[in-house]
Amino acid sequence: TAKIINFIENYVSEWNVETKRNNKGALILTVKGKNDAQHRLLTAHVDTLGAMVKEIKPDGRLSLSMIGGFRWNSVEGEYCEIETSSGKTYTGTILMHQTSVHVYKDAGEAKRDEKNIEVRIDERVFSADEVRELGIEVGDFVSFDPRVQITESGYIKSRHLDDKVSVAILLKLIKRLQDENVTLPYTTHFLISNNEEIGYGGNSNIPEET
Numbered sequence: 001t002a003k004i005i006n007f008i009e010n011y012v013s014e015w016n017v018e019t020k021r022n023n024k025g026a027l028i029l030t031v032k033g034k035n036d037a038q039h040r041l042l043t044a045h046v047d048t049l050g051a052m053v054k055e056i057k058p059d060g061r062l063s064l065s066m067i068g069g070f071r072w073n074s075v076e077g078e079y080c081e082i083e084t085s086s087g088k089t090y091t092g093t094i095l096m097h098q099t100s101v102h103v104y105k106d107a108g109e110a111k112r113d114e115k116n117i118e119v120r121i122d123e124r125v126f127s128a129d130e131v132r133e134l135g136i137e138v139g140d141f142v143s144f145d146p147r148v149q150i151t152e153s154g155y156i157k158s159r160h161l162d163d164k165v166s167v168a169i170l171l172k173l174i175k176r177l178q179d180e181n182v183t184l185p186y187t188t189h190f191l192i193s194n195n196e197e198i199g200y201g202g203n204s205n206i207p208e209e210t
Contacts, residue, residue, distance in 0.1 A: 001046060001047045001194040002025065004194075005021075005025065005026070005192065008046070008167070012174070016031075016178060017031055017174060017178075018030040022191075024194065024195055025194050025195075027194075028189055028190070028191050028192075029174065030187065030190075030207075031177060031188050031189075031190070032187050033184040034183055034184070034185050036209075037209065038209060039209040040187070040210065041188070041189040042190050043190070043193055044166035044170055044192065045166075045193035045195075045196035045197070046192055047196055047197050047198075048160040049067065049069075049144070049160070050142060051075075051144075052064065053136065053138050053142060054138065059126065059127070060126045060127050061121070062118060062119040062121065062131070064094075064142060065114065068197035069197070071112070072113055076095070076112060079145040080119060081142070082140055083140060083142075084140055086135055090136065093119065093120050094117060094144075096117060096118075097116050121134075121136070144159060144160075146159040170190050174190065189207055191206070
């Protein structure tokens with residue numbers, strides 16, 4: 001989330017808006033209005049669902065913990081990226097431990113949960129020690145491949161459009177106000193939250209005048 005917050009801050013740097021970070025790292029964009037005594041606020045969030053390395057298994061695979069709320073079967077078979085504390089990334093695939101129905105007769109009915117879902121890293125590693133030699137450790141973030149597609153009809157298909165589409169709408173609104181030289185009746189804040197999916201919401205550090 002730090003990367004996308006930085007991107008947005010740089011994106012609006014030449015616009016006539018005030019920017020500041022709140023204590024949780026979210027970005028607040030402020031557009032001055034005719035009435036500066038009473039303020040309004042709109043919000044959307046840039047953070048998304050993901051996972052964290054919970055355990056490095058003896059066979060070199062990774063067990064995961066959820067970040068945010070989703071069902072494990074919604075990411076089974078997905079490609080992913082593991083980001084180490086040093087910033088290096090490795091790719092992998094999220095799989096059931098009981099992959100083959102020929103070997104595991106209950107593969108189709110087995111519960112999709114933290115015990116059965118794991119990551120197979122795209123590296124020649126067959127032990128926990130070999131995984132750690134790559135720099136991967138418990139606590140590293142795991143991101144899901146968004147699988148972005150823009151169809152010929154103009155539709156955008158992707159994971160994680162919640163809530164980045166709303167952020168794009170807010171940015172487009174600010175840009176249009178700038179381009180058309182519109183002054184809003186009230187000073188308006190645009191809070192770009194970075195912790196909604198884990199329950200923080202957007203109510204931290206809202207300006208008192210709102």
